[in-house]
Amino acid sequence: xxLAALVVLGIVGLILIELMQRxxxxxxxxxxxxxxxxxxxPVSGIFGALxxxxxxxxxxxxALIIAVPLAIAVAVFVTEMCPRPLRKPxxxxxxxxxxxxxxxxxxxxxxxxxxxxxVYVEPWFMKHFSWTGLFAGPPYGIGMLAAGTVLAIMIxxxxxxxxxxxxxxxxxxxxxxxxxLGATRWEMIRVAVLRNARAGIVGAIILGLGRALGETMAxxxxxxxxxxxxxxxxxxxxxxxxxxxxxxxxxxDDLYLSxxxxxxxxxxxxxxxxxxxxxxxxxxxxxxxxxxxxxx
Amino acid sequence: xxxxxxxxxxxxxxYFFTGLAASLSVLVVGALVAIFAYLxxxxxxxxxxxxxxxxxKPVGEAGGGMANALIGSVMILLIGSLLGVPIGIxxxxxxAEFGRNRLGKLVRxxxxxxxxxxxxxxxxxxxxxxxIPQKHFSALAGGVAxxxxxxxxxxxxxxxxxxxxxxxxxxxxxxxxxxQWRTTISITLATARAGIITGVMLAFARVAGETxxxxxxxxxxxxxxxxxxxxxxxLPLQIFSYAISPFDEWHRQAWAGxxxxxxxxxxxxxLLRFVFLRRMLGGAG
Numbered sequence: 001x002x003l004a005a006l007v008v009l010g011i012v013g014l015i016l017i018e019l020m021q022r023x024x025x026x027x028x029x030x031x032x033x034x035x036x037x038x039x040x041x042p043v044s045g046i047f048g049a050l051x052x053x054x055x056x057x058x059x060x061x062x063a064l065i066i067a068v069p070l071a072i073a074v075a076v077f078v079t080e081m082c083p084r085p086l087r088k089p090x091x092x093x094x095x096x097x098x099x100x101x102x103x104x105x106x107x108x109x110x111x112x113x114x115x116x117x118x119v120y121v122e123p124w125f126m127k128h129f130s131w132t133g134l135f136a137g138p139p140y141g142i143g144m145l146a147a148g149t150v151l152a153i154m155i156x157x158x159x160x161x162x163x164x165x166x167x168x169x170x171x172x173x174x175x176x177x178x179x180x181l182g183a184t185r186w187e188m189i190r191v192a193v194l195r196n197a198r199a200g201i202v203g204a205i206i207l208g209l210g211r212a213l214g215e216t217m218a219x220x221x222x223x224x225x226x227x228x229x230x231x232x233x234x235x236x237x238x239x240x241x242x243x244x245x246x247x248x249x250x251x252x253d254d255l256y257l258s259x260x261x262x263x264x265x266x267x268x269x270x271x272x273x274x275x276x277x278x279x280x281x282x283x284x285x286x287x288x289x290x291x292x293x294x295x296x
Numbered sequence: 297x298x299x300x301x302x303x304x305x306x307x308x309x310x311y312f313f314t315g316l317a318a319s320l321s322v323l324v325v326g327a328l329v330a331i332f333a334y335l336x337x338x339x340x341x342x343x344x345x346x347x348x349x350x351x352x353k354p355v356g357e358a359g360g361g362m363a364n365a366l367i368g369s370v371m372i373l374l375i376g377s378l379l380g381v382p383i384g385i386x387x388x389x390x391x392a393e394f395g396r397n398r399l400g401k402l403v404r405x406x407x408x409x410x411x412x413x414x415x416x417x418x419x420x421x422x423x424x425x426x427x428i429p430q431k432h433f434s435a436l437a438g439g440v441a442x443x444x445x446x447x448x449x450x451x452x453x454x455x456x457x458x459x460x461x462x463x464x465x466x467x468x469x470x471x472x473x474x475x476q477w478r479t480t481i482s483i484t485l486a487t488a489r490a491g492i493i494t495g496v497m498l499a500f501a502r503v504a505g506e507t508x509x510x511x512x513x514x515x516x517x518x519x520x521x522x523x524x525x526x527x528x529x530x531l532p533l534q535i536f537s538y539a540i541s542p543f544d545e546w547h548r549q550a551w552a553g554x555x556x557x558x559x560x561x562x563x564x565x566x567l568l569r570f571v572f573l574r575r576m577l578g579g580a581g
Contacts, residue, residue: 001394001480004386005403008451011444012406015413018424073320081314082321092569093325099565100331101505103532104554107539108331111338111547153331156324184310214414216508217532221540241416241508248420249512264420268413275412 015268023262025255034262040227040243042251047259049266051227055144055237056267059219060212062148062233063155068205070152071159075201078160079167080189091164098157106221109150114141114222117149122234136232140224145233147223151215155208162207166200166285167193196285203281210274214267216241240267332558339555342548348556352518352534355543362553364520368435368529372514373504375439375524380446381496387447388454388492393480404455411448418444419509427513435521435528438514442506446499453495457488494568501564505557507532531557 026034026047037048078090118141125135125145170193178192179185194201224236225246240263251257346361353360391404422441427433461484469479485492507530510516515527516537531553538550 001386001390002399004383005390005395005399007383008387008403008410008447009406011447012410012413014425015417015421018421019417022420022424070320070324073317074324077317077321081317090321090325093328096562096565097324097328097331099501099562101507101532101557101561103505103507103536103539104335104558105331107535107550107554108334110539112334153327160324184306186310186313187306189313210412214412214416216414216416217536221536241414244416244420245508245511248423249515261420261424264417268417271412271414271417272409275409279408 019261019265019268023258023265025258026262027258029255030259034259035266038229042247042256045253045255047255049240049259049263051229052238052240052243052263053266054229055223056213056239056241058233059144059147059151059223059237059239060209062145063151063212064205064209066149066152067156067159067208071156071204071208072163072201074156074160075163075167076189076194079164080193081185091161094157094160097153098161102154102215102217103221105150105154106218109146109218109222113149114146117141117146121145126234133231134233137230137234139234140236142222142224142236143234144223144230144237147219147237147239148233150218150222151212154215154218155211158211159204159208162204162282163197163201166197166204166282169200169286170196198285200282200285203278203283203285206274206278206281210271210278213274214241214271216245220245240264335551335555335558338548338551339558342552343555344552347549347552351520355546358545360549362529362531362534362549362556364517365529365531365534365553366556367520367522368514368517369504369531371435371522371524371528372438372442372510372530373500375436376442376446376503377496377500378443379439380443380499381450383443384447384450384499385454385492385496388451389458389480389485391451392455392458393484404452407448407451410444411452414508415441415445415506416508416511419511419513422509422513430525433513433515433527435514435524435526438510438528438530439524441509441513442503445503445506445509449499449502450496453498454488454492457491457495458484460491461487497564497568501561505532505561507536511536 030037030047034047035049035053037046038050039046039048040051041047074090074094078087082090118139122135122139122141122145126139129135174192174196175188178188183191219239220242223239223242225238225242226236227238227243228235230237244260244264244267248257248260251260346359348361348366349363350359350361351364352362387403387407391400391407394400395403418441422437422444426437426440430437465487466479466484469483470476474483510530510533514530514533516533517527517529519529521528535550535553535557538546538553541547
């Protein structure tokens with residue numbers, strides 16, 4: 001038993017060592033410049049990861065902007081508002097969204113979402129928001145916006161299920177106190193529930209971010225896979241995870257492999273930090289609240 | 297402002313937010329229904345007997361199927377489970393039964409960290425650990441990648457189920473003079489069995505749809521293969537490569553494959569949720 005426990009520790013150590021070792025070639029050659037280089041040119045042996053970092057961040061950000069209001073609305077609706085018999089089915093439906101494999105989201109996105117984006121959504125944005133400069137260029141359908149939208153659907157379940165958990169540990173007497181003061185239901189939710197659960201909801205959002213940063217297949221299938229930084233969200237982009245997915249099996253020389261390994265290492269470290277931070281935020285609510293109310 | 301106006305305004309705000317939350321929830325559930333409906337519609341139309349029994353035909357020829365990918369997925373999942381499940385269960389037992397110390401906490405934390413590692417990174421590591429020494433892609437490498445992904449899920453599920461076993465059960469066994477290790481194996485684990493099996497199946501369902509860690513480990517294969525040390529086809533990989541191909545026939549098959557995969561995964565999850573989990577919780581409660 002202890003051996004197995006040590007194996008779990010060993011695996012994480014092994015991941016770190018393996019990634020560090022195999023990326024050392026790129027690290028020696030480019031150093032920190034690797035993460036600021038704009039040029040990704042395997043043929044001439046120049047590797048800069050900035051376009052991928054940019055793509056990962058922007059697509060995840062779009063995902064959060066879309067997913068957060070939806071996910072929190074579902075969590076609040078299920079825990080505070082909806083009639084009891086509807087609770088289980090709605091939470092079950094959101095959890096089913098989490099059970100669908102990434103590649104199937106990608107398939108769905110290629111054949112449904114991308115055409116919809118191309119024909120309706122993107123022209124609409126171009127018409128009304130072209131002044132921002134974020135929605136310029138031909139509406140391919142494929143691109144940053146499509147990737148962000150798929151990601152949003154994929155991270156809604158995790159954000160909403162953890163938010164639900166956090167909301168449900170807000171002590172009942174907080175709600176009762178607010179209602180006793182004459183608050184309407186929404187005022188009670190705002191003052192007593194959301195305020196108490198704030199840190200935990202932020203944690204849930206960051207966990208969603210962690211999921212979005214590392215998501216590979218669906219993004220790879222719709223983001224367009226072009227290693228360029230474009231201001232327009234309609235333009236194709238590339239992410240850290242999808243460059244590994246697309247190019248690793250075809251990487252021909254050691255430096256190329258090593259550069260992709262280094263992107264993997266960066267992804268590994270970033271998601272770990274993000275997840276640990278998020279875990280702490282959730283923990284402060286789920287563990288902290290009962291203790292604090294006890295002391296009062 | 298007169299008080300009844302204030303009251304009316306507050307009431308309207310309340311209605312507004314209730315309506316907003318309700319309609320956004322409807323939107324999310326609607327998205328799920330839309331995805332499923334389309335999947336069933338496209339998939340069912342393309343699913344037929346030859347899809348399940350034949351191997352892929354060359355481009356341009358109609359027919360053919362994903363039999364090799366189905367068997368390949370089974371192989372990889374089998375290898376993954378054989379490696380991952382025992383380690384996961386043992387680690388879970390350690391954390392739940394012997395883990396009230398620093399190591400236990402560390403292991404639980406590490407399992408959570410491992411759970412959050414992007415699957416593509418796991419693929420890179422399996423590549424480094426198995427593919428490079430072996431010098432070629434293989435089903436084994438794919439299995440190792442999936443095993444790494446299963447361990448944290450299985451371990452957490454085991455831990456949670458063991459913590460549901462009442463302390464009195466352990467004390468009764470120990471009171472009869474049964475040694476601790478024997479108590480753990482024959483009494484505690486046996487009591488939590490149904491729950492642990494459920495956890496294992498859930499982990500299984502979760503990794504069954506994984507594509508990214510298989511791309512450069514199992515790699516895929518257009519032909520029938522049962523050799524664990526050779527590249528092998530897998531259902532998710534096949535769906536991916538067919539989906540991004542330009543051929544209508546392959547798109548059709550990708551939808552069929554997706555339907556099979558979703559039925560497998562959602563079927564397992566739902567069945568477990570409604571049958572075993574309830575029985576388990578009922579028994580322990």
